[in-house]
Amino acid sequence: MRLMYFSEAIDDALAQAMVEDPNIIVFGEDVLLLRRNLLARFGPARVRGTPISESAFLGAGVAAAMAGLRPVVEVWQVDFLSVGLDALINHAAKLEAFTHGNWTAPIVVRVPCGGGYGDGGQHEQSLWGWLAHIPGLSIVVPSTPADAGRLMLSALRQDGPVVFFEHKLLSEIYLAALGSGGRESVQFDVPAEGNRGPVPDKWAPLPLGEAIIRRDGGDLSLISIGVGVHRALEAAQALGKDGVSAQVLDLRTIQPIDKFQVCQAAAKTGHVLIIDEDYEGFGLSGELAAILLEAGISVKYARVCTQTTIPYAQQLEKQMLPNTECIIASAKSLLVG
Amino acid sequence: MRLMYFSEAIDDALAQAMVEDPNIIVFGEDVLLLRRNLLARFGPARVRGTPISESAFLGAGVAAAMAGLRPVVEVWQVDFLSVGLDALINHAAKLEAFTHGNWTAPIVVRVPCGGGYGDGGQHEQSLWGWLAHIPGLSIVVPSTPADAGRLMLSALRQDGPVVFFEHKLLSEIYLAALGSGGRESVQFDVPAEGNRGPVPDKWAPLPLGEAIIRRDGGDLSLISIGVGVHRALEAAQALGKDGVSAQVLDLRTIQPIDKFQVCQAAAKTGHVLIIDEDYEGFGLSGELAAILLEAGISVKYARVCTQTTIPYAQQLEKQMLPNTECIIASAKSLLVG
Amino acid sequence: MDLWMLYALMKKSRLFEEAVAQLWQRGLISGEMHLGTGEEAIIAGIVSQLMPGDAMAVDHRGTAAFLMRGIDPVALLREMLGREDGLCGGRGGHMHLYSKEHLAASSGIVGAAGPRAVGFALAAQYLRPASVAIAFFGEGAMNQGMLLESLNLAAVWNLPVIFVCKDDGWAIITQPQEAARGDMGERVHGLGVNYVAVDGLDVDAVWSAGSQAIERARTGGGPTFLHNRCVHLEGHFLGYELLRVTRRPFQELPKLTVPVLRSFLRKGGGSLKERLAGMKMILSKLWSTMRDPREDENNDPIIRLRQRLMVDPGRLNEVDQNALTEISAVLSAALVEVTR
Amino acid sequence: MDLWMLYALMKKSRLFEEAVAQLWQRGLISGEMHLGTGEEAIIAGIVSQLMPGDAMAVDHRGTAAFLMRGIDPVALLREMLGREDGLCGGRGGHMHLYSKEHLAASSGIVGAAGPRAVGFALAAQYLRPASVAIAFFGEGAMNQGMLLESLNLAAVWNLPVIFVCKDDGWAIITQPQEAARGDMGERVHGLGVNYVAVDGLDVDAVWSAGSQAIERARTGGGPTFLHNRCVHLEGHFLGYELLRVTRRPFQELPKLTVPVLRSFLRKGGGSLKERLAGMKMILSKLWSTMRDPREDENNDPIIRLRQRLMVDPGRLNEVDQNALTEISAVLSAALVEVTR
Numbered sequence A, B: 001m002r003l004m005y006f007s008e009a010i011d012d013a014l015a016q017a018m019v020e021d022p023n024i025i026v027f028g029e030d031v032l033l034l035r036r037n038l039l040a041r042f043g044p045a046r047v048r049g050t051p052i053s054e055s056a057f058l059g060a061g062v063a064a065a066m067a068g069l070r071p072v073v074e075v076w077q078v079d080f081l082s083v084g085l086d087a088l089i090n091h092a093a094k095l096e097a098f099t100h101g102n103w104t105a106p107i108v109v110r111v112p113c114g115g116g117y118g119d120g121g122q123h124e125q126s127l128w129g130w131l132a133h134i135p136g137l138s139i140v141v142p143s144t145p146a147d148a149g150r151l152m153l154s155a156l157r158q159d160g161p162v163v164f165f166e167h168k169l170l171s172e173i174y175l176a177a178l179g180s181g182g183r184e185s186v187q188f189d190v191p192a193e194g195n196r197g198p199v200p201d202k203w204a205p206l207p208l209g210e211a212i213i214r215r216d217g218g219d220l221s222l223i224s225i226g227v228g229v230h231r232a233l234e235a236a237q238a239l240g241k242d243g244v245s246a247q248v249l250d251l252r253t254i255q256p257i258d259k260f261q262v263c264q265a266a267a268k269t270g271h272v273l274i275i276d277e278d279y280e281g282f283g284l285s286g287e288l289a290a291i292l293l294e295a296g297i298s299v300k301y302a303r304v305c306t307q308t309t310i311p312y313a314q315q316l317e318k319q320m321l322p323n324t325e326c327i328i329a330s331a332k333s334l335l336v337g
Numbered sequence C, D: 001m002d003l004w005m006l007y008a009l010m011k012k013s014r015l016f017e018e019a020v021a022q023l024w025q026r027g028l029i030s031g032e033m034h035l036g037t038g039e040e041a042i043i044a045g046i047v048s049q050l051m052p053g054d055a056m057a058v059d060h061r062g063t064a065a066f067l068m069r070g071i072d073p074v075a076l077l078r079e080m081l082g083r084e085d086g087l088c089g090g091r092g093g094h095m096h097l098y099s100k101e102h103l104a105a106s107s108g109i110v111g112a113a114g115p116r117a118v119g120f121a122l123a124a125q126y127l128r129p130a131s132v133a134i135a136f137f138g139e140g141a142m143n144q145g146m147l148l149e150s151l152n153l154a155a156v157w158n159l160p161v162i163f164v165c166k167d168d169g170w171a172i173i174t175q176p177q178e179a180a181r182g183d184m185g186e187r188v189h190g191l192g193v194n195y196v197a198v199d200g201l202d203v204d205a206v207w208s209a210g211s212q213a214i215e216r217a218r219t220g221g222g223p224t225f226l227h228n229r230c231v232h233l234e235g236h237f238l239g240y241e242l243l244r245v246t247r248r249p250f251q252e253l254p255k256l257t258v259p260v261l262r263s264f265l266r267k268g269g270g271s272l273k274e275r276l277a278g279m280k281m282i283l284s285k286l287w288s289t290m291r292d293p294r295e296d297e298n299n300d301p302i303i304r305l306r307q308r309l310m311v312d313p314g315r316l317n318e319v320d321q322n323a324l325t326e327i328s329a330v331l332s333a334a335l336v337e338v339t340r
Ligand SMILES: Cc1ncc(C[n+]2csc(CCOP(=O)(O)OP(=O)(O)O)c2C)c(N)n1
Pocket: B029, B052, B054, B076, B080, B083, C060, C061, C108, C109, C110, C111, C137, C138, C139, C140, C141, C142, C166, C168, C170, C171, C172, C236
């Protein structure tokens, strides 16, 4: 066991995979800065910078994957995928279907996501539920360093495209690069266990589609992903003091999604609260509701999600993103109502 | 009352609005062909062709809307928005929030959508539920000529951006342009009432967010939108012969969405079947489930949606898109189960 | 360069696509259908030079390229017929043709061939040294950001890409003078890519320019852009309205003009001047099509090549016969169990 | 052109941004902070010529443009402080500044200023004849498809857009020679837009080139692209790592190099040659920053302009004093109720 930061763990697992598989290459804007440690170890042929041409380099990544490489393509923030989505939506995601399973594009798209450090509405989106709508993409959203590294390893072994979300509030690299820069006067509400934690000495893949219970409880199931998991854990602890026993389920990946554990958790407590930092409507929280109803599980249900465009001002930003107080309040009214 | 085809009705309502408001302009690829009737009446300054530069002309449309025009911007197919989404997602949708309500972009983006004419997976997507995930966009999906014209009028009166979906299977213009071209040897499963119907002599706006019951019934509620509504109606009729009384609710717009009528319909019959031509996961069908659970309405629920990438082969395509047989079968097993 | 071999490729492609057109007319092929008839010299001039390991990114008009690459024509036709035993199990259709073993992939998204060829070429750099990647696309695509980006990226990474622009002067009904400004050569140069203008009706010229570009790419010289002019004999796609009007004016013209005139005359709207300007644009579209370049035999690359090969009419006849036999066999093989 | 007026604009902007930097350092402003210090000559040279009805599309580095456009500096600063009474109610922040009455809008999406200026100019054609729209962006943005597309579109529609490229030779840590090929002038020409290269450190030169471009646009002559070179005095954004290393090598260098070296030495991975090539790239980045162009006073447009205005030191002193007084007043007004 070693202790690692979140992005350090991802890069470490990635490095292990790169040693084993010479076809893994990494590229994206400014990766010479972001992945300088990989650059120094694997050289510039395998770690490349790109112009600010997301459409071209994402599309190139998909095609390179079709032609035998295993590219890990980085985009500065998930918000900026908006300028290069075609490669993912219409090409990577559809190839397997178009070829009746004959051809796939094993690309990993690494995207920082999420808010809580003051960049506002065009830079702090989550969008995992949005991308999950498109059949053919795997969607991974780890919440701890150990999961992050292990899921990166799995992502690198998938046949098809994987979007790997790296929450900026967990990532020491992005926080330093984006949020705080050269100052020590700011402090973000970084979940400690998410930011740094024990990781295995040698990385082993964690299969996609396996949720995990982070905390057991009998009254209420909090289902979440990414930073939301840590907020849920904090809320569960507070609720515990008030005599409410809350379970916390971390989905870890939403495509595939662990329907079995979702249903089990819901059936156990009969009360489900979804915590999702992505937008509320037409996303993960809705899909979970559908999964429950389809399974014929009747529960009390509520959701704490991001309602609309994230405002810049610190206080407003905090209120907009799912936070512990909100979760506690919703949990209580769900149990009462 | 006049009889009109689906796209004819939209263009007619648009023309009425253009007469009243000189700030409405129309542009997009090949609109000189598609909107030649408008071109002949309003001239080339108000009906413009564009290069195949979706990012640029959608972005320009958003900014033109910010600066006082009311652009109706056309994209050949909703699938191709993938190359120009930034303008909608990060700009049009967020402007009102970023400016605390001070500035909005009243653009109408007109997008053909939907399948059933043989173009396959990269050209027949629906994606309305996908776009609805992004706060700040209104999403309109009419199912009849009268609604289509009236909703276009409303769209043109919104403060913010509206994505106006025009189902190709209803549209005489797109069907001729894309599906059949110069041949008479093909026939598509075009819903007659959707394709042509009575429209008012003078167009009046239909407010966004008002669903409508297309057929009453007490055993089961079929909730749908677009072409799905017609499939649902056909299924309801067939079910009627088997003694099942099915209600059909046409949502007409999904952002805003008529939660009240959704809940009412569900509460009335206790059995809800969603028919959605958009992809199943993380979309409209999930959001409806969440709306019901949030309202504490406990129902039996099922959904018939597009499962994955739409295949090209006619028979496979038909099976993939929500069809009457599927709806009937799902309805029956929902009522039994 | 073997003109006879190139002629055979072109001829077979033409016959194949003509057969496709008939099947489409009979309703056996669904959806849109974009033929490549008229651009055979471009495709043959390039594709005939590809080797195993070379890759191809094709746009919505990819049938000829697939055929000439040696991909099973029966599987190709069965794909268009939507059959389980088609090239892609009937899942793709004519705009989404794929062959993994040939590293050949199509796309219906205008401009997507650019990034795709860049990715193929990137993989070649690692895995298949001295292999190249071809991108086929139209002049309309040269206004699409991702294609422009991909030229620059290919240049920055010095990748073995040949960007092959098939400029037919039309993007559906949009003509270059309405959609683009600046000189194409300058545009391409300004994105760092070597530019060569080619007569796309002359397979000889395409082959030669292609040969240099491919050689350059294979030896680490980086990307080249070949700008080839051509005429699409069936217009944008089968059933193309403007061409229909031109070809059957009595039946088709009223369908177009009556509603336009009615709208022109309606109360409310633009001034007379504006309306007339609008009418003029519609008429000029019709007019451009009426002066149909297809009527000039010189715009058909196959007829042009035949003229040169007439030096040996016996051999020409033989090649024609072989092509016919081959494509007929393909047709009957593909149509087994389909024709009613 | 009034050099004194331009100097005053530039000086006030500099003081304002320096104040912003301090507030950011103190943690009173959250998120990233991209200053425009060093590009004031470009902004002043253009913005000072705008009239009511003209529009402005700005990138992530928009503070100076907003300030010089006459937008309330107190509201601007309050916006960055996230206050309800900020320019956008605290909802936007420094990358999302908007003023509807000035038709001024920012965006954090690289390249988005292009389409936006095109749309503003399109609206001007209908609603505000003889008005223009400015797009401000960096050289890195010139590899972004939507910006390239928008140049062409502005040319096709002959729109009154002035594309103002502020070329500082860096896009975060990426330099043009790594990210672009071809000549910028050719690229712009090839997209149909008039191209002018300008010394962006010389407000005089910018003003003159801008004046011609604006005049041309106002009179229906279509778009112009002004390519202005400059140096960003604070690097990409506040706290920029490479600059930190340069400025405080003893504290900062080890933070960067120790992990890199550790990784360099780890078992498994590239050959020594490959590793050394990787190290060399990292070092060359550091090296480029170390040869800090900021140390050359000639790269500061304000210092350069001062040298010219030294002919009247009394007046210069007065202008400086006024700027200081004004910005101090802005600061105190904006900070009411905030400073602890
Ligand atoms: C991104 C995108 N926008 C629009 C379309 C619709 N479309 C299909 S083909 C075409 C014209 C393409 O013109 P060009 O590139 O010149 O090729 P050509 O058809 O002339 O061979 C258009 C606009 C599309 N498929 N993809």
